[in-house]
Amino acid sequence: METKPKIVVLTGAGISAESGLATFRDSDGLWENFNVEDVATITGWHKNPALVQDFYNKRRKQALAAEPNAGHKALVDLEQKYDVTIITQNVDNLHEKAGSSNVVHLHGELTKMRSSGDPSLVYEMESYEIQMGDLCEKGHQLRPHIVWFGEEVPMMEVAFDITQEAEIFIVVGTSLNVYPAAGLAYAVPRGVPIFVVDPHTPDMGTTPNVTFIQEPATTGLAKLVGELLS
DSSP: OOOOOEEEEEEOHHHHHTTTOOOGGGTTTEETTEEHHHHSBHHHHHHOHHHHHHHHHHHHHHHHHOOOOHHHHHHHHGGGTSEEEEEEOOOSOHHHHHTOSOEEESSEEEEEEEESSOTTOEEEOSSSOOOTTOBOTTSOBEEEEEOOBTSOOTTHHHHHHHHTTOSEEEEESOOSOSTTGGGGGGSSOTTOOEEEEOSSOOOOTTOSSEEEEOSOHHHHHHHHHHHHHO
């Protein structure tokens, strides 16, 4: 059986923004009028967990109503000829909704919750809300299954190993400013072609083999995928 060439795709907030999901980096460190420090850090959680729960309940409700766009769907089309793994910094499930079969979430998933006392206890959510007083089986408060600023990124090692296997690497909708995720673009094996799809070209220094497609994900990915499939 013929093995398909391996494409690894790193996606960021830009691809979800085109489905109507807000990104905090567009608005001076505010996210839906909240300070990022208050709602997206472990310190914010310890200071005011009720505020953080409410914020993510709203994000979750919004994300569940959102639909995948042409960018998400183009990545599904790539699976016709390639072995595609998507490494996403996004916490929505739009890649899965579109039909992508192999998605690694670096920063957690809105559709899951976990124990605040035992990170290994992760649960699928049946509604969009986590209430204060909702406990895991060990009696700890349940919290969003999100990697906040100031926390370890447990899937980083997995993502690094996947990146090392890439025969083509695609970056879409990310400024490459958020580490450690941004480091993946520089962990691509020497000689592997890199395509960057984003209206704002990130500075990649002297990284070789980079082709920039200065367009939004919806149009830029459609063009790139068309070329790769032909």
